[in-house]
Amino acid sequence: MLARELLWSAAHVRGLSTFEKFVADFRPQVILVQAGDSIFMLRLALALSKAHSAPLLVYNSEDYFFKKSNYLDDRNNRASAPLYRIWHRVLRRAIRATFRHASHVFYSCSPLQQTFSDLSNAPSSVLLTSTEISPRTTTATTEAIDLVYTGNLGLGRLEALLEVASVAHDINRAAVLRIFGPPPTAAVLATLASAPAVRYCGLVDQSTVIKAITSSHLNIHVESFNPAYRAQLTHAFSTKIADYLATGTCLFAYAPPEIASTQYLKETQSAIVADSPENLRPSLQKAMREPRMRACSSARAIEVAETNHSATRNNYHFREIAIQAARGHSGSVEL
Template sequence: MRLDDDYPRVLVVGAKPFSRSTNEGITLSNLFQGWPVDRLAQVHTVEGVRSADVCASFYHFGLRNFPVDHALRRVLGAVGGPTGAVAASGGTAAARRGSSSRLMTQLRAAADLTPSRFPDDLAPWLRRHRPDLVYSLLGSVRVNRLAVRIARDLGVPLVPHFMDDWPSTNYGSGELFGLARASLLRTLRAAVRMAPRGMCISQPMADEYQRQYGIPFGAFANCVDDTAFADGPPDDTGRPSSWPVELVYVGGLHLGRWQTLARIAEVLDRSAQEEPPVLRLTVYAPEHDLSQFREAFGGRRSVRLDRWLHSDEVPKVLHTADVLVHVESFAPAHRRYTRLSLSTKIPQYLAAGRPILGFGPAEVASMRHIADAQAGVVVGKDDPEPLSRALRQLRDAGLRHTWGRNGLDHARRHHRRETLSRRFAEFLGEASGTGAGAGKDPTDREGQDG
């Protein structure tokens, strides 16, 4: 049992609050689960539903603290601008959508760069919590500036945690004539200068960032509670071959993932000679994604689109599937963005003890993680023939059992919350100069994922 003194006092600074409804909020909640409540607080910029089961003290650094942005939104809303009519123009002609999208992109960049004011009650709130360090996922000019300023004012180190490779891609289209990207990189450099070490979501990202930024990086992905682990993979060897194999995808359809899923749907329908199909795919996705991309799956008899799941419902759905599906886009811009990212649901997939079909660029960290765990079959190129072969393999109950067992064993070694949370606390303790982690090598990979 860890003593409270082993845990540094941490101030989390970021966009979204601790919650059980967003990927960011879930990952934060899982990593900090069990942290002493009096040693954890959060400043967040986005208004959202908070979950108080992990963190109980919040400060919402909201829109009122960005007066220029606030005034701009009010003006645009009054004249039916992007906060009103333009934002709702999804059903208009393609040219108008393109024009509106470009305008929105520029306005979002301008909003990100607008200056903020620090309210009078923030400084005493921060002093009351007496943090040993600031932990932040960073990601925008707004959040980067806020994290750096708070850490500097408090005189404590800042530990960044990179969940995707946004430093290589954000504002890469020259928004605001390049000013947005220049500001992003400048605030990132300021954050790294205050960081004795950093965190990444995958080991490939940690290796690359350590070379790039010259400070130690550790790999910390989403972790899984023991209650969400399967007892073992099912033994389907006695199941009739005519029974359908149920494929399940849980996640967003953004970043081009809808296109990759649509290709799976196309191959499933093309290869289906039986009635009903022997291989069927169910997609659980957010409602706004389903509304936007539903037409891409129209008429596909092998695919069913279902509602978004609450986090408490996910383990049961994963455990009752025959095969779990993870996809990434093959589009160059998307594969650059996801190249070093490990999807937050991959640890959950592995812990479910079900085989995984990975369809996406072979170099992407999520696909490499599945392959390294020998937890399924990865189709690393956009080609219907190897995808068809992989789907045929997934009809083999013996292979499904072997892959499911491999994934479950990998998750037990690398993604158990208790193990990862202990390393996480030690890592932050070393960064702050407090706790049981002091003096340990942050690049020691014992027990790390990947």
């Protein structure tokens, strides 16, 4: 982590004059930065905002500021803990300085906005993930046997998916969970190959993913119930949810109740949710065996997608705030 920051900083110094000329020629009216865990990038955005008197807009989808344990070390190596504490302290300073200077902060979900409310007095708003997917025109009226998951298998999601597949197989022996995503390790591939009702379909192009999620009986979203991962996922809001909701295919979510995406799906009534291992079987059984319930859930999901996840609406919202911020600094703007 520290090495990465040093390397990026050194590379920036070597190319400083060229970069500064590029920015000066570009004459930025707004600086936009995603608040990740790059100290260098946060400092760079802050410096550019000050040097060019350009308002700073921040998009934040993570809670790195509050992660006291080393989330970058899956092996939980105690030797790395002191270095992580040093690095995290510097990261917190960079995040705090960036947020306090910001003209506006966008958050990926409401719980994240609430968590950061004490860090900055800057105006803020929630900008949910957008989608341009059109809903399917027909829905399946038979028992659900085609289940689809898209995304990675990390952070305990593999175990949760295997639970879903196993219960689905018990409910209907014809059920199959198709998984689309990045190639896992050889060990994980072997696990998937031996699991009942699971078919790993690999990493495919976007058009294939859209075809899969708009033709399945159920789309699946999961987060881990494992305590080792659960604490890291409080503000998790999968980028896939917007696409799932827009498809017109019923979404089934298996995730802890305190996670941001679980709360959102329950509050908007846009998915069938099992928020505990005890609720998995009865909830999945209803989702698979009751077409009318799936149809009602998917109809509500389409409404939510159109209201909260429209790319057109979200782009307009962002553009309006960017224009207002630029006008507040210069009085005129061309975007």
